[in-house]
Amino acid sequence: MKPNKILLTGYIGYKNFGDDLLFEIAIERIKDLPNIEVSAVVTDPSINFDYLYKYYPNLKIIRLNRSIPKLFYLKFNKVYYIGGGVFFDYNQKISSLKFLKKYLSNFLNFKIPKLLGTEFGGIGIGVGPYFHKQTLALHRQVLSSFEILGVRDKKSYDFLKGIKIKNLYLSNDLSVGYEKLPDNDIITSLKEVIICPRSYSHKPEFEKHIITLLDFAKFLEENNIKTHWVFLQEDDENLMNKIKQNFRTTIWNPDLMSILSFVKLFQNAEAVFSSRMHSLFIAGLVNTSFVAIELHPKLKYASELFYENPIILNPLDDLDKYKVAYTKLKNIVFNKSKLKKEEECLEVLNSKILGWLKK
Missing domain, CATH: 3.40.50.11720 (3-Deoxy-D-manno-octulosonic-acid transferase, N-terminal domain)
Incomplete structure (x- = not known):
């Protein structure tokens, strides 16, 4: 056959x-x-x-x-x-x-x-x-x-x-149903704030959020809060060089790391500030609090899978709003029932997809 x-x-x-x-x-x-x-x-x-x-x-x-x-x-x-x-x-x-x-x-x-x-x-x-x-x-x-x-x-x-x-x-993105999550007992004593941005050439004015994130990272470091810049792919060369010189930086490289090892970075973080959708999914799946920077409506939608009232920043917001968002993270609670419902919905559609592929 x-x-x-x-x-x-x-x-x-x-x-x-x-x-x-x-x-x-x-x-x-x-x-x-x-x-x-x-x-x-x-x-x-x-x-x-x-x-x-x-x-x-x-x-x-x-x-x-x-x-x-x-x-x-x-x-x-x-x-x-x-x-x-x-x-x-x-x-x-x-x-x-x-x-x-x-x-x-x-x-x-x-x-x-x-x-x-x-x-x-x-x-x-x-x-x-x-x-x-x-x-x-x-x-x-x-x-x-x-x-x-x-x-x-x-x-x-x-x-x-x-x-x-x-x-x-x-339904949703397949990553909502990702099953190879790390065990809870691998969490280390290291606690840091992950900053996960992206350049966004479609709306040049939104590049302001990267400048504000740099100021926010300096503010955190001055207050003895470690930051870790995590990139989901290579970005603007000048931006990357500037960040590497001043902050701990990790860039996804599938030749050198696994999906699981990258996910563990988010599990070991205190919080995540991000303008990348998939970093929000991963943070939420490993129960790490996050703040979304809404470059695109998909970030708001992703945030609402995990929180009843997510903390969402506009890319044009100033540094003070980032500071306020950080303080609010202490009280934010995951909406696990909504996520569970979304996972079930995704599984139903995935079963339909598998049935279609088998035909």
């Missing part, structure tokens, strides 16, 4: 902790399915993705040159989007010619393969923002081809409901 050929797609191979976490979880959940051949697609020809094999040695990795070739998906029975914000567009406009070219490309890459038997599905997908209605129309063309689609937040769900996407489910 021919194997069921499954293609995993998303932001795979870029040494981004959030995407690598999603990849590990997706692999763990499908690797024991009978009679499958699992491939992953990497669309950046310049990156080294060898570390992906440690998650699944039998993986077939297909390297492409930036774009998906026409009719490429015909090679697979199932194309599985494993999560992340893969459908969005910050462009303010799109030319008619570009729209027509992309429309034709989508027809060849999604509609024809679907007609000839390839099925598309996804879980934990982030959708939006969009600044031009034509881009949303292009993504509707793609997503209407999906047999099953789980989105990670209400805003994404409302986007797709509004454009009448079928087979749609509101």
Whole structure:
């Protein structure tokens, strides 16, 4: 019998902790399915993705040159989007010619393969923002081809409901169901505040939050509170050099560390201040209090999974508001019942995804 050929797609191979976490979880959940051949697609020809094999040695990795070739998906029975914000567009406009070219490309890459038997599905997908209605129309063309689609937040769900996407489910990011959490007894006596930022070129004014975090870190250090800057991937070189010179710094590197060892950094922290969504998920899962800096609506949504009234800062807030947020952390309480409900919802959708992959 021919194997069921499954293609995993998303932001795979870029040494981004959030995407690598999603990849590990997706692999763990499908690797024991009978009679499958699992491939992953990497669309950046310049990156080294060898570390992906440690998650699944039998993986077939297909390297492409930036774009998906026409009719490429015909090679697979199932194309599985494993999560992340893969459908969005910050462009303010799109030319008619570009729209027509992309429309034709989508027809060849999604509609024809679907007609000839390839099925598309996804879980934990982030959708939006969009600044031009034509881009949303292009993504509707793609997503209407999906047999099953789980989105990670209400805003994404409302986007797709509004454009009448079928087979749609509101669930969450796969990381909410991450099961390989460290034991509680590994906690050390070291207590520090983790600062986990990102540059955000989409809104240059939001870069202020990094300057304020630098001032906040200096304030904490002056008051004998250790800080630890943790990056989920390499960031702006000048920023990284400045922080490395002044603060303890760790950058996710899958060649040198495991997902579990990185998670332990958050378990051993007193608190986390972050503008990265997956750091909020990990902090919450290991019961470390956190403050979200809302570069994107997904950070608010992630925070509300763990707290009834989360502490959320605006990227334009000043240092005094960061200080107040730190004092409020002493009284904040995790909403474990809400998280449990979300985990159950995710598991139901994951069962549907596994059933779809087996067909």
